[in-house]
Amino acid sequence: MSFIIDDNLLEEIRDKVDIYELISQYVNLKRSGANYIGLCPFHNEKTPSFSLSPSKGIFKCFGCGEGGDVISFVMKREGLGFREAIKFLADKYNIELRQAHYSKKDKELKDKAQRFYEINRQAALFFYNNLKNSKLGMNYLRKREISPAVINKYGLGFANDSWDNLKNHLLSLGYKEEELVEINLLSSSKGKTYDRFRNRIMFPIIDTKGRVIAFGGRVLGDEKPKYLNSSENLIFHKGSNLFNLNLISKEASRDKIILVEGYMDVISLYNSGINYSVASLGTSLTQAQAGLIKRYAKDIYICYDGDSAGINATVRAIDIMLSEGISPKIISLAEGLDPDEYIKKYGKISFEGQVANGKSFLDFKIDNLKGKFNLSSSDGLSKFTMEAGKILSSIKNPIERDVYMKNFCKTYGISTISLNSYISLINKNRPKKKFDKPKKIIKPKGKLQSGNIKAQKGLIAYCLAGHDFYDYIKSKVELTLFSSVEIRIIFEELENYYDKKIEKDDFFKDLINKGLVSSETYKEIISLIVDEPEGNKIISDYLLTLKRSWLLQEKENLLNQLDSIAKSNSKDKEIFEKVINDLRTINLELNDINEGVKDE
Secondary structure: OOEOOOHHHHHHHHHHOOHHHHHOOOOOOEEEOOEEEEOOOOOOOOOOOEEEEOOOOEEEEOOOOOEEOHHHHHHHHHOOOHHHHHHHHHHHOOOOOOEOOOOHHHHHHHHHHHHHHHHHHHHHHHHHHHHHOOHHHHHHHHHOOOOHHHHHHHOOEEEOOOOOHHHHHHHHOOOOHHHHHHOOOEEEEOOEEEEOOOOEEEEEEEOOOOOEEEEEEEEOOOOOOOEEEOOOEOOEOHHHOOEOHHHHOOOOOOOEEEEEOOHHHHHHHHHOOOOOEEEOOOOOOOHHHHHHHHHHOOEEEEOOOOOHHHHHHHHHHHHHHHHOOOOOEEOOOHHHOOHHHHHHHHHHHHHHHHHHOOEEHHHHHHHHHHOOOOOOOHHHHHHHHHHHHHHHHOOOOHHHHHHHHHHHHHHHOOOHHHHHHHHHHHHHHOOOOOOOOOOOOOOOOHHHHHHHHHHHHHHHHHHHHOHHHHHHHHHHOOHHHOOOHHHHHHHHHHHHHHHOOOOHHHHHHHHHHOOOOOHHHHHHHHHHOOOOOOOHHHHHHHHHHHHHHHHHHHHHHHHHHHHHHHHOOOOOHHHHHHHHHHHHHHHHHHHHOOOOOOOO
C-alpha cells in the first residue's frame, strides 16, 4: 500500500505512540528523575548511557551519540527506512494511513519496477538451485573454504555454461524477452538473445529492503572478464548500493564497517566470523556509497588489495570519504594480500589485530608519499616535507593538526616552526571557496517554496543550537539540498564557527559585511533558535521537505531538457535515454517519500 506522509500523520504518530512503552520493549529502562536510563541497544556497553525523556518524546545515547524520536528509534533498531518505520508504527498502534493516488504513468513505472524485482528473485532462486546440482560450482566454493551456511546466508548460485538455460526458465514463468534484456539477465546480438551470465558463481545483490536488485558473476574458467556485473537499469544504480549492506543494516550494534574491494572478500570475512564488511559493486567508491556507509557505523576502515592498483584506489576512497565527513582508518595487509587471501593464510585473530592497528588516513597518505622521494638527500627530504605539509594543511581541527605536525617533525627531524610557517603560507594562499548561484534552478512555487525555505533556515537554526545538532545534520544533509545560496554559504561556514568558537552575532556580522548574507535572513534564523530544541523529530521533517523539493526541482529540469531535445530535433539517442532513465529514478524516489504531491 502506498500512503501519504504529511505533518498531520507525523504529529499523530508522535501523539499516539508512547515512547516509553515502545522503547521498553527493546531496552530495560530504569527511572532516573523525570527520565529513564538503560543500556544502549545500538552499541555494546556495560554502563548505561542511553537516556529517555518521555515528556519531550526523545531519546539520546551519550555513548554512541544516537538520538531522536519514536520514528528515529524504529528506523535505527529495526533497520528500516523512513517510510517503512512509519508503516511499522502505524500497524502497531492502529493509526490510519491515507492512500496515495498516483498518475497512470507513475503507477505503470511502479508496477514495472515491482515486476523487475520479482524477475530477479526468480533468477536468484534459479541460480541457487543450480548450484546445489553443480559439482563444478560446489567444488569451487569448497576450494575457497566457503561453508554451506554462508552459501545459504548470501544466496550464492551458479549460472550453467549454457546460452539459454535461464532464458527458457524465465520465459516459462511468463516473463517477456524484452524485459529480461532490459534488466540485464539476457544480452542481445544480431536480433538474438542469450543468457548474459554463463559458467559463473552468482552473487545476488540485495538492497536494504530485501529485494534482489542485480547480480555479480565470477567466471570459473579463464574467460574475461573475471567478474561480470549487472549494468544499471530501472531498479539498479551501482553507485548508490553496496554489497552486504542488506545484512549490515539489520545488525543492532555496528561499531565499525570495513570497505573491501570484492564479493569474495566480504564472504570470506563473514565465513571467518567477521560480519561487518561491505564492497562497492564493480566500480570505484562513489560519494553516495560513502554516505551510505556513514549511516551505519561511526568507525570506517578501508581494506583494499595491497598492490599498486589497490593503493591508488585507497587514496581515491580516502578523498571521497573526507568529502563526506568521514575520517577513515586504513588496513594495510602484509605481502600485498587481499582480505580473502589474508584471512585464509593467517586467520581471524590476526586479521582483527590488523583492524585494531589500522592507520589513520594521514599516516597512510604520508607513508605512501614517502616512497616517492629519496629521504637520504636534502632535496628529497625537502620536497617530501613540502608535499606532506600540503596533506597536514588539509586538517581543519587545529589541535589534531598540531599533534600530527609535531609527530611528523619528530620522526623526520624537521623544525616545527618552519613546517608550521609553511602550512600557514599554504592556507593563506589557498583559493577562497566561491559560491556561484546554481544555473537554471527552478524553484518550487507558492506553499512548497515557503515550506522549503523555512526548512532550510530551520536546519541552520538547529545547527546553531549546539554542536551535537550540527554534527547530526551534517551527517544527514547534502549541500545540494539547499536551494538558497545564502543558506549554503552559512552551512559551509559553520565548521569555522565551531572550530573558532565565534559568537553568533559576530559570525553573522562578518557574513553580512562581506555581502554574503542579508540581515533579514540573519534575523529569521535567529528567531527560529529555541532554548530547548526538541531534537531529531523536527529535523527529520525538515530533511524530508528538502529532499522532496529537490526531487521536484530535478524532475522539472529534466522535463525542460526533454522539451529542448524535442524542439531541437536532436538525434542523440544516448542523451535522450539518459534523461528518460533519470526521470524514472526520480519518480521512484518521489513515490517512496510521497506526500500527496501530484504532477502539475
